[in-house]
Amino acid sequence: MKIAGIHHVAIICSDYDRSKKFYVETLGFSIIAETFRTERNSYKLDLQVGENAQIELFSFPNPPQRFSRPEACGLRHLAFKVDDVEQSINYLKSQGVETEDIRIDELTGKKFAFFKDPDNLPLEIYES
Known part of the structure; x- marks a missing residue:
């Protein structure tokens, strides 16, 4: 197997509209596609990052908080x-x-x- 690069990074957000505004308007990433998945009550926003990478921004109802410290595993x-x-x-x-x-x-x-x-x-x- 030969990995050619990173295709995307997936992020789950707690407030879709706020995060969409941040990544699109503040950071300037362009929208590739935006999909609402009714069965999951969830958005998936595909964003272009540079020429070769993407961010998948997901919203889910009530996502659990992630335990985080600067040196936490993960x-x-x-x-x-x-x-x-x-x-x-x-x-x-x-x-x-x-x-x-x-x-x-x-x-x-x-x-x-x-x-x-x-x-x-x-x-x-x-x-x-």
């Missing part, structure tokens, strides 16, 4: 590649999104910073 965070971390932080702050301070990756020397989506999912912007 998915730690989702990182997005950006050209300019400072410019990206300024934009996020102008949209009312709180960000952490810029850090430097001790292994690559690249700048990065964390912020959260409406459900407190840890997201990262990482200098390309």
Whole structure:
């Protein structure tokens, strides 16, 4: 087997409209498809991330909270590649999104910073 890349990342949100607005309007991802699945009372929003990746944003009635700490077992965070971390932080702050301070990756020397989506999912912007 040869894996060619990451196709998508699936996210379950607690408030579909709020998360859709965040990922589409604030982060600027384009909508590929939006489907309401009546039998599940659930939306599935397919979003284009860059040229080769997608986010599947799901809504389900009353999803359970995920136990999370920075070093908990499981998915730690989702990182997005950006050209300019400072410019990206300024934009996020102008949209009312709180960000952490810029850090430097001790292994690559690249700048990065964390912020959260409406459900407190840890997201990262990482200098390309």
